[in-house]
Amino acid sequence: MRRICLSVLLLGLGATAFAGGYRVALQGVRQASMGLTGVMHAKDASVAFFNPAGLAFVDAKVSIAAGGFGVTNNVAWQNPSTLESAETDSPMGTPIYFAASYRPLKDVTVGVSFTTPFGSTLKWPEDWAGRANITQIELKSYFIQPTVAFKFNDWFSVGAGFIYAMGEVNLQRVNAVAGNEVGLEINDTDAHGLGFNIGAYIKPSDRVNIGLAYRSKVDMKANYGEAIWSNVPTALSGSMPFTTDQFNAMLPLVSEFTAGLSYQATPKLTLAGEVSVHGWGSYRELVINLENTSTGETVESKQTKNYKDRAVWKIGAEYQATDLLALRLGYYFDEFVTPAEYWSPETPDATRHSVTGGVGLNFGRFNVDAMAQYIYGMERYIDNIETGFKGDIGVRAFIFGLGLSYNFN
């Protein structure tokens, strides 16, 4: 069955992007509809995630923002040498966000944001060729970020946030053991990590907003997660590694440095451009340590990742058509971060172009934003030299989102 969806191609604008690896760059509906630009949009409390300093320029004593997205991610693989193919049948991902800010003093704004900035939800067929790598994965992260911003003057502020991250991971695979196929599921709902977020916000004129922000890497550690084996031959049930029942692993939620600028070209038209540099280079390998908790025996499974640092280039525009209605468009370009020789189907990575669009309805203090996004992954040929997984990869994703915000003084 083919799902038909609408894609919007911008003539003469070239191509745009979404974020690689397992970054889910959906922390504000208005930002997402403008090509993911965010570091310079101080419209409501959701800016806390993008740039803590931006809170100081939100034009409200109290701001509350919340929203959610539906993400349909389709990944296809085919091997031209064996003529095998497979396609994911993933459940819809639902990233959400919530943010609130309060200005107790003229120059000080405090806030908190709750976001889900990293994740991956994929379900490959149980019997597909890459089942020894993965049959399904559910990777979730939750960032809670208390934030404070200080406004020095009318044109400059700084801000900082502390990140407490929680995570959940469930990964399933099926390995061949001689002529048997043995399942392994690792599951942890209690992963943790810490990080920080700092930024500066500059408003050199009424028409220009500049944002700079750095969000640190968060090492998401899954300790004492459960390891569950299935279909283990009876004769092997007492031997390693099938007696392991616990796993430890660490996944880096990588750093991001972002610089962006918006320019109010006309009273109604705002243009924005942003570049973010993602520190994927710190993801060198994925080590899953399995342990038999009664004997202390361990066995380690290691996959080389060797991801590359990458920049994502984003542009967006907003046209305030009427006092009520704003129209938004955007595009971004996101180059692949996974080298072909270490590509792995649990985080299917490709160079992506993405177009975004949306509308905003302004009811005074109350704003409603809606967006939609189409992601086109460029076809690539990958050949993992460790696992022998190879073939063509295609990625498409469709995203929609709805957000609400409420500002008052």
Added chain:
Amino acid sequence: MPLFSVWVFLITSTKKEKMKNLSKIFLAATLVVFSSCDPEFDNPVADAQPTSGIADFSRFVALGNSLTAGFTDNALFISAQQNSYPNILASQMALAGGGAFAQPLMPDEIGGFSDFGINGRLTLQLVNGALTPVPTPAQSPFTPASGGPFNNMGVPGAKSFHLLAQGYGNPGGIATGQANPYFARFASSNNASILGDAAAQQPTFFTLWIGNNDVLSYATSGGTGVDQTGNQDPTTYGSTDITDPTLFAGVIQNILEVMVNQVGAKGAIANIPSVTDIPFFTTVPYAPLDPSNPSYGPMIPMLNQFYAQLNQVFDALGQPERKVTFASDAASPVVIKDKDLADLSAQITSILISSGVDAPTATLMGITYGQSRQATEDDLMVFTSQTVIGQIDAERVAALIAMGMSQEQAAQLSISGITYPLEDQWVLTKIETAKVAAATAAYNETIRQLSINYDLAFVDAHRAMQELSSSVGITYYGNNFNTTYVSGGSFSLDAVHLTAKGYAIVANYFVDAINFKFGATLPNVNPNNYPGVVIP
């Protein structure tokens, strides 16, 4: 289609007069198209059309031995034949103009011949807590295969020269060993030869993988046969002899002359893997005697005391390399009989007598240790030696008791590999291994040269097996294949023949060689999708 709704809303709401310009900008800037949410490839595999290049796969015949027949777990049975590499290859050829591929299917899923006492397949079972390959008794007698001629003409047990032998498929000769029951099942007549029956099918394409048994039967017998290098008359050969390389070259040339020049077929030829790469020779270590084993460790001081006297004799004879010692902190090599050593029986006996040992004991010691030594890393223990090492040899016990020894003493002197040197059949010594290697190298040089002369696709099975037996093995989609027994995935329970997964790997090598030589575009297969040894 939420995005569609968004844009409809956007366009309709821009119809107001003052927004016309904006509307135009957006419409001009925007091309709205319907496209699939499913990724599409530039060259979808669903549309791929494999081609045969300059080859013609319409009538394909496979020639060879047990490996070609699909033999696995020490038997030939229906599903094993269906997963034979020629059948896998034929299924890929069928995508590129290949015709039907008929196989002489066995009557059941067990194999063997009940009337010839040949067992069916091995299965892995838990016996006394240990995983053990257990043979299944054959259920069907010898039954001719109906529906020939057959495209898969692989005959288990065939050596190179058997392909030319008339009468090799005469059912009347099976019981006497003159004929092969597997060929007899489908030979066109009592006097037929494998090559004659193959040529009669007028194949357009053939594969030939023969010569393994010309060295392997010698090797698996622990080198009990004769290296017949220099003797070109196969009628004088024993079943475990090494075939003369010159005879081998003549046979292969004869086969290719018929298939290529008389029949006009194109083909592929595979060479012979090294026996040192297959688990039949790499599973049992030369030093398996582990001091932590409770039935061996406590014996070590007594054993060393026992051998001390003999070691003095070897020193006196200037043969220190014959001495036997067992370490208490490391695994020790087994004691073997090496028929290539000078027989020192008489000298041992006389020295022992002169040092006061009684004549019957001295004689027994001389006979037992006249050609013995401890194994070295250059000796290959055959796979089946694990069933005798450390066990008391009942025949030897009976013989010693008949000589007047007590049961207990006889048993102590009959522990295979420890007090009783392992017989020739359990070990392929360095010298014997070298003979196998020399013949294999000669065969492979012939195969390589003839593959050029006859313009054949060349399958380097020798190198493939080296790769498979290397420390990294071969990995397909995250599953590693190597030559470790059972867990390596590629070798079946008999440690000589492949699993279906292993045959799928072989099929891929044939596919690659055929594609390379003839410009075909046959697809590979995924070995993970084929069965292997099932662990209970």
